[in-house]
Amino acid sequence: MPPPDQSIKTVKNATGGVIGVAFKSIVLSSSTNYGVVIEQDYDNGSPTGVSTTGVPITDLIVENISDTVALGGVN
Numbered sequence: 001m002p003p004p005d006q007s008i009k010t011v012k013n014a015t016g017g018v019i020g021v022a023f024k025s026i027v028l029s030s031s032t033n034y035g036v037v038i039e040q041d042y043d044n045g046s047p048t049g050v051s052t053t054g055v056p057i058t059d060l061i062v063e064n065i066s067d068t069v070a071l072g073g074v075n
Contacts, residue, residue, distance in 0.1 A: 006065075007037040010055035012048055018057045028067040033074055035067040 006023050010016075028035045038060075040051040 006035065007039070008057060008060075009037065009039045009042045009047075010052075010057070012041050012043040012050075012052050013054060014052075015054040017055060018060075020059045021057070022061040023063070023065060024061060025064045026066075028065070030070040031067050031073055032070045036062065036065060 006026060006028075008018055008021060010018060023036055026035075038057065039047050040053075040055060040057070041048040
């Protein structure tokens, strides 16, 4: 079974903030879609395709991430 994605997902038209999140030294394998997901447009369990600005993401660190993609997965 593929590992879950590493994600930040904020709800469309919400307010607040995401501060100080770090994705560091993560090894993923056999991903079928995306290894790291950052979305600011979540609505009813799916992205809308139109990001909003009510929940800024600040002090985000993404470093030393590696992944392999499963056969048939999205590279």
